[in-house]
Amino acid sequence: MNITVWNEYMHERLNPDIKKIYPDGIHGCIKKFLEESGEGFNVKTATLPEPECGLTDDVLNNTDVMIWWGHMQHHLVPDEIVEKVYNRVQEGMGLIVLHSGHASKIFRKLCGTRTDQLKWRDEHDKEILWVVNPTHPIVKGIGENIVLEREEMYGEHFRIPEPDELVFISWFSGGEVFRSGCVFNRGRGKIFYFRPGHEAWPTYHNEKVQRVIINAAKYVYTPKPDFEFYYGDVESIL
Secondary structure (H helix, E strand, C coil), X not given: CEEEEEECCCHHHHCHHHHHHCCCHHHHHHHXXXXXXXXXXXXXXXXXXXXXHHCCHHHHHCCCXXXXXXXXXXXXXXXXXXXXXXXHHHHCCEEEEEHHHHHCHHHHHHHCCCCCCCEEEXXXXXXXXXXXXXXXXXXXXXXXXXXXXXXXXXXXXXXXXXXXXXXXXXXXXXXXXXEEEEEEEECCEEEEEECCCCCCXXXXXXXXXXXXXXXXXXXXXXXXXXXXXXXXXHHHHC
């Protein structure tokens, strides 16, 4: 399985405190635990500052699963890149959208709604992600919940379409709740939105969070078909 971890890669370059948490960037942290998972993943990274955001045609055509983290610079991702990623999802590329990637152009386009509209509080909050579908492959090895002592709060209502599968619901110390693990099917592709991952906290160093992302990569992976459809002129083959 070929995985591309895409990261905006701005916070880690601009904020020394965040760089201490993720010295190789959030993408570097995710790449490392995926490679060390023992699943045999082939992992590459791509970032916003690279030419074509690191998402050239060659990269996209050879990506089975893409993991997306963005926050500050959603608007700088060119629409033509978004369109290419969108088409690849429709063709069968899996997509895992993390945390503030909820407001990314690609997630909004795939959902068809204002996914950037939700309640928000940037405090040192406690989050408990409750497993609401204990038989789902994404939560294998997780137990009944994930407890994060420090996270950023997102609260309902979260303006997304009804998920095809709901995996996690979060509770925060202020009493808010949030649909934090959602699966959507688009064309031949699967999307998994996973809420935690504020850049100021070491969330992606948490072993259970890592396990969810590893499981999700396997779940949203769709093998290429043994045949391809013909989309040419019907009259030419009659």
